[in-house]
Amino acid sequence: MAKLTFRTDLCKGCGLCVDFCPKGVLVLAKDKINKKGHHPVEAAYPEKCIACAFCATMCPDCIITVEK
Amino acid sequence: MVVFEKPKALADVSMHYCPGCTHGIVHRLVAEVLDELGIEGKTVGVAPVGCSVMAYNYFNCDMVEAAHGRAPAVATGLKRAMPDRVIFTYQGDGDLASIGTAETVHAAARNENITIIFINNAIYGMTGGQMAPTSLPGQVTQTSPYGRDTSHCGFPVKVCEMLSQLDGPEYLERVAVNNVKNVKNAKKAIKKAFENQLAGKGFSLVEVVSSCPTNWGMTPKKALEWIDEKMIPYYPLGVYKDRTAAKEQGGE
Amino acid sequence: MTDKVLMKGNEALAEAAIMAGCRHYFGYPITPQTEVAAYMAKRMPKIGGTFLQAESEIAAINMVYGVASAGFRVMTSSSSPGIALKSEGLSYLAGADLPALVINVQRGGPGLGGIQPSQSDYFQATKAGGHGDFRMIVLAPASVQEMADLTVKGFDLADKYRMTSMILADGTMGQMMEPVSLNYGEPTKYDKSWAVTGTECARPHNIVNSLFLQPDELEKFNFIRYERYKQIEENETMYEEYMMEDAEICVVAFGISARVAKNAIVQARAEGIKVGMIRPITLWPFPKAPMLKASEKVHTFISVEMSMGQMIEDIELAIRCRRPVKLCNRVGGMIPSPDQVYASIVETAKEGGAQ
Structure with missing residues (x-):
């Protein structure tokens, strides 16, 4: 199960x-x-998250941690 | 298992960049490379004047803030004094390709063993959106309000093409950060530019075609599309010089 | 090197810099200081140091900024138009509190001017080295021996106070040959924990920087810097007094002008004229106190300068305009003759302080 954490x-x-x-x-x-x-x-x-980390790759502020 | 997290070399602070500005992506890529090569503790970075002037706050390695355009000269001093340290500069287009052209060209000509990360977003960001040496023909900016007229103010400077004419530099590559694939390629190029320095190969410059949504007057998403539509056709991506690869090919 | 050797001023200066522990030199060719670069080009590779001919004076001073950031002793040399180009870097060095040594072997100006000796960069060195509020320690040698000694002193002061020291010489000081004794101990070590040498991931990162966007913060750093300047004024002012005990006329001159003036003073003394000289060795800090003291006994000051009257303003300020200050000068690369200075002294003696 993929897990997303945001430094909101x-x-x-x-x-x-x-x-x-x-x-x-x-x-x-x-x-x-x-x-x-x-x-x-x-x-x-x-x-729905597949932990591809596309979100984190494109985040200019590096706020996303992706785990699976 | 962690798939993606903030690299350790990137400071745990909020960056001052506008929403959607790709400076943050490139900062992260540099920090990831410092982590992966295990060189944060022996690296000194040089920040420019321009939007990334405060880059000194965003990297955990030692940092120097240079005068406008002079980062390659400052980096030269650092590297000559400390050949065992890793020295990089992070510069924008106004800094590197306008006011600092001489410092850039001559550091390249000397094959100074430094790494340069060059952000080309075709505009002066920090001062509020004036024409840059890399602004496209016809591009509307604060100081080219009717569009850049090449008969009046000439043509953009293509840094990789220009420097590739010199015998000096080891490695020149142009990348972009407007989609996932391009970001991954950009990372590879940046890593190589640092590895070259560690191997003593010399001057390595990675030109990163980037966006400036605020001063381009676009949404972050539209700005990344504009890179594909307008920037990359004028600034083709690719390797412009790789002396080591050329030597290896020549030997085959 | 305890024995005396015959050396050119520029070369004595360069060798003294090496003896002071300087292993990094960046410069750009310009007459009349090129011997410094040529000497460093020969010597540095042999002692594991850096000599690099930069693409411009601007690049050279920024290379200096880089080495200084890393905490190493470093210098550049140039002549007047080249120093003007370096002024951006001088301001950044000041703003980032970095120590460095800068040599100005002055030539005539303004503009491209000429290549003959001059002292017309006095204002530039002592008051307007670049934008913003800052000072440089300005040392004015008057012999080849002083070219060397003040170079060593300049490095020490730069490290001690984290700022730029400038040697303000001129073409004659650079070109003339005199016997010198280069005898210095081990270079003094100063704390440079602020330097960017790599964190080794064992300390927070150091940042060398002159940008402070918060005005109260920028103001604070300016105040701190000027507190340091006050200490320098109190502790580091250097000058030579010559025949001042009973002097009624005080010549003020530095560098080659002071040497010329000495001859004129000897000649005037032989005629019974009570004249002496205060020779500033530091132009900043300017030796204000001895001049103010002298103004109690002296009826007239004469500023002998190779400029259109620059130092004269500092003399007037130092003595609070209590006495007349006359200008005896040549410019454009011309050097005052002993006869010219003598004539000025004789005329001043006749006037007896009447304006």
């Missing part, structure tokens, strides 16, 4: 992880605002 407070809400996720796991949480004032990423469908 460092997220700038750029959405590149969402764009590059091939399985539609991630969304920007429109109902949340982090310390930086952004809608941070969260895993809406974690069960």
